[in-house]
Amino acid sequence: RLIAQLASHVRKVHRAAVILDEGGSQADVARDLNMKPFPAGKLVGQARSFARDELGRAVVRLADLDLAVKGGSRLDARFELELALAEITSG
Numbered sequence: 001r002l003i004a005q006l007a008s009h010v011r012k013v014h015r016a017a018v019i020l021d022e023g024g025s026q027a028d029v030a031r032d033l034n035m036k037p038f039p040a041g042k043l044v045g046q047a048r049s050f051a052r053d054e055l056g057r058a059v060v061r062l063a064d065l066d067l068a069v070k071g072g073s074r075l076d077a078r079f080e081l082e083l084a085l086a087e088i089t090s091g
Contacts, residue, residue, distance in 0.1 A: 007062040017047035
């Protein structure tokens with residue numbers, strides 16, 4: 001469940017970044033992601049803190065993690081999570 005929540009949040013931050021790159025505003029982010037203005041503002045702030053390629057790599061790595069913990073790996077799910085977080089945060 002934690003992995004799904006983390007992946008969902010990173011996808012939203014990535015989507016917010018794409019909307020901003022396309023000239024959108026915080027209101028556009030809120031509308032596109034069906035969010036209230038305050039949480040959308042938080043996402044916009046987070047989106048501005050990361051390079052787009054970083055967010056893209058994080059989305060892909062979290063998808064790989066999801067597959068791994070659902071039987072795609074023989075490693076313990078907690079260890080898979082630690083590996084993924086280490087890779088995402090190391091840049």
